[in-house]
Amino acid sequence: MPLNWKLGGVLLGLVFFAAVLLVKPIGVSTQFVILDGIVADAVSPALVTQTEDGFTSTNAYLAKSGGKYAKSVANPLNYGFVFVLAMALGGFLSTRLRGGLDAAERSIPALWRANFGDSVAKRYGVSFLAGFIALFGARLAGGCTSGHMMSGMMQTSLSGYIFTLGAFATAVPISLMLFKKEA
């Protein structure tokens, strides 16, 4: 059972506030690029190179903004990357503490099962594709649900509102079409 929305909302708000109070606003999707960069740089070490005043890359995206992504790739023990690893650990521990997920839920969530049945191949394939689209989109937008929608609107940033408008413009109609049966 999830927390009731009032307690959950306040706790979530406190985490976002603590982040901006102590360090900077929360964001996640950049770290997908950083992990890609770490893997790619391990395979071909010429990808990220040190310069006199920082880092750069043969990949234009990693090299942009003065090589800040290249720098994170070169130093995986940086705030943003460790934050996401810790977030994963938090999700793992929290799920354990409330007894874990049953086997059926671990492969197919209830709402999907009610609408599309028991094929794991279908669920996994669609999830993979959805991940591709979501992260391509998040990188094009320069942020995701946490960085743009929550941290952005919390700071009254125009880009946060633009992103949120876009995300709900597709998410709600698609969800209404796909999930007609209740779990």
Added chain:
Amino acid sequence: MTSILLAIVLGLSFGVVLDRVGAANPTILGKMLNLTNLNLAKAILLAIGTGSVLMFAGQMLGLVEVGHMSVKTAYIGVFLGGLLLGVGWAVAGFCPGTGVVAAAAGRKDAMFFVAGGLLGAAAYMMTYPSMKAFGLLDKIAGGKVTLGTIPGAKYEGLTALPGDILGIVLGLGFIAVAFALPERLVSNRVRVQPAQ
């Protein structure tokens, strides 16, 4: 080192809370997006409002450094990227953050989502120069702007309204919407009826 410690504490808290509000459960997320159970939406709105009020009030009292703000640039790609993210979010029931949390929680479909996400992010890394050439990344309305003008911030205001007060007012607005929103907007869903 302090920053790594903070990353661990804040990241852990974020992961735990995302799990506990149900955001990493595609069924709960799906019920929010198909408008049959808005409790998660209420929690998100309350969170944005709470964070906003605390941050801007803290700034006005001099307790929160304005320099910690990080406002992202506005450009056409923000909207287009939002549209795409919305597709993946609705279909799978995960966004980048909750996908990672759900994968760590043991959801195998989330592991596929994250794998697809890594490939999608890599595809963007490869195509970034053409996105830029197409003008999708050209800033609009001044780029890194906030709705009001925040005292001491390095960002320009879209309006001359005092940005900190506006932030508190909007924050209270988000909280009010969280309370005003009904638990459910759509009722005519097909329900599999249990035998009487």
